[in-house]
Amino acid sequence: DYANGPGRQFHDQTQLQIFAAGIFGVPAYVVGEQWFFGREHLPTVSWLLQGQQGPAPDLAYDRMIDPDPPALPWSTE
Amino acid sequence: MALVTDPFDSPEQLTVCIDLKDPYCHLALPGTLAMLERTQHEQQCRWLPFERHAMLPPRTADNETDRSSSHFQQRDLYRERELQHYAAALQLPLERLYENPDTTVFASALLWLQAQPAASRVLHGFLRGYFAAYWSATISPEDRNACAQLLDSNGADGGSWLSAGPDNALVHDQREALRAAGLFNAPAYLLQGEVYYGRAHLPLIELKLGAQTSR
Numbered sequence: 001d002y003a004n005g006p007g008r009q010f011h012d013q014t015q016l017q018i019f020a021a022g023i024f025g026v027p028a029y030v031v032g033e034q035w036f037f038g039r040e041h042l043p044t045v046s047w048l049l050q051g052q053q054g055p056a057p058d059l060a061y062d063r064m065i066d067p068d069p070p071a072l073p074w075s076t077e
Numbered sequence: 078m079a080l081v082t083d084p085f086d087s088p089e090q091l092t093v094c095i096d097l098k099d100p101y102c103h104l105a106l107p108g109t110l111a112m113l114e115r116t117q118h119e120q121q122c123r124w125l126p127f128e129r130h131a132m133l134p135p136r137t138a139d140n141e142t143d144r145s146s147s148h149f150q151q152r153d154l155y156r157e158r159e160l161q162h163y164a165a166a167l168q169l170p171l172e173r174l175y176e177n178p179d180t181t182v183f184a185s186a187l188l189w190l191q192a193q194p195a196a197s198r199v200l201h202g203f204l205r206g207y208f209a210a211y212w213s214a215t216i217s218p219e220d221r222n223a224c225a226q227l228l229d230s231n232g233a234d235g236g237s238w239l240s241a242g243p244d245n246a247l248v249h250d251q252r253e254a255l256r257a258a259g260l261f262n263a264p265a266y267l268l269q270g271e272v273y274y275g276r277a278h279l280p281l282i283e284l285k286l287g288a289q290t291s292r
Contacts, residue, residue, distance in 0.1 A: 019144070024151045034162075037155065040277035044162075056166035058108055061277045 079192055079247050081254045082125060084267050091118060091286060092267040094127040094255055097180035097187075097218065100160050103208045104167060105264045105276035110201050112279050116286040119197035124204070126184035128252050129263045131177035170213040180218045183207055185243035186228060188251065195233055202231035 023030070025037040031048040043057035084092050093109060095102040113119045135153035139146040157174065164171040190200050206227050210216035216223050221243065225235030255265075259272075266273040266282050273282060 019147075019151075022151050022155065024148050024155070035155075036159070040275075044166075056162075058104075058163060058167060059277050060280050062280050 079188065079244060081247065081250045082123070084125060084255055084258050084260070085270065087123075088268070088270045089289065090268075091122045091282065092125060093122060094125045094260055094263055094265040094267070096127050096129045096263040097183050097207065097211070098131070098176070098178055099129055099263055100132065100164075100171060100174060100212075101275065102264045103171070103212050104160070104163055104169060105279075106204060106208055107167060107169070108276050108279050109264070109266075110205070112283045112286070113197075113201075116283055116290055118286050118290070119201065122197070123191060124187055124200070125255060126180075126187055126248055126251055127255050127260060127263045127265065128180075129261070132175050134175045170209070172212055172214040178218045181245050181248045182221055182224050182243045183218055184248045184252075185245065186224050186238055188244065188247060189238050189241070190228070190233055193233065199232045203227060203233065206231060 023035060027037070027039060029036045029041060029045045031045055034048065036044060040059040040061050043060055043062055047053070047057050082092075084094065091113075095105075110119075113122050133153070135157060136146065136149050138150040160174065161171060186203070187200075190203060207216070210223075210227070211218060216227075221239060224243075225239040228235035228238055262274045264274070264276060266278060268282055268285055
């Protein structure tokens with residue numbers, strides 16, 4: 001009942017509010033009055049959350065661990 | 078006669094494809110050069126001119142209830158704000174965001190420099206000088222004399238380049254060759270048969286180049 005009633009209504013209303021606020025893509029990171037789309041902005045998001053200490057970082061996919069991960073079990077290579 | 082470079086003919090070598098009027102390439106340059114220095118790949122890296130679609134000013138929404146046009150407007154405004162944020166973060170000028178000049182002259186010099194026995198510091202100095210001057214609106218990208226002066230000031234023989242004249246046909250053919258190879262955006266980093274679009278990939282590229290250096 002919730003999914004078809006108040007839940008659906010809340011969902012649709014929230015969608016409209018988010019879009020009207022300028023959010024058009026995902027993942028979107030909103031920090032205060034700033035927002036960024038995409039995980040490449042995580043260094044900036046982290047910098048903002050920590051009070052902007054030090055120089056502002058550039059964007060980067062900086063969470064890479066293994067540049068050559070092992071082949072997946074179902075890989076044909 | 079200089080030949081067009083196949084961007085995938087040397088997979089172990091990093092190839093960077095840039096558009097000399099593109100703000101994303103401008104913002105990518107310092108990080109790219111720093112990464113090349115850290116991995117000691119300054120000499121091995123090659124730079125090819127590409128031409129991506131021009132930046133256009135933010136579109137206007139047809140009306141507030143038209144979600145499609147409003148979406149495009151929001152995207153355009155966000156893109157501009159994001160560029161300005163990172164230009165400020167990197168302390169780089171960003172004066173002429175929506176101009177769409179012909180950059181063939183400087184692209185020709187970029188290719189010419191790499192055909193000379195010049196040190197990478199000459200090439201990198203040329204790139205740094207060009208982007209700094211272009212994005213602070215102190216240089217015309219169509220000015221041959223300014224290009225020759227920039228070559229001179231970085232230790233290259235600008236007079237030789239000027240007397241030979243920009244090889245517009247080579248620049249055109251090189252850009253077309255990149256497009257024909259499937260490239261569609263810039264900066265594009267080509268390494269080990271893979272294409273990475275955007276400076277956000279620099280940490281991964283650095284890991285891969287670092288692994289090459291330690292072999």
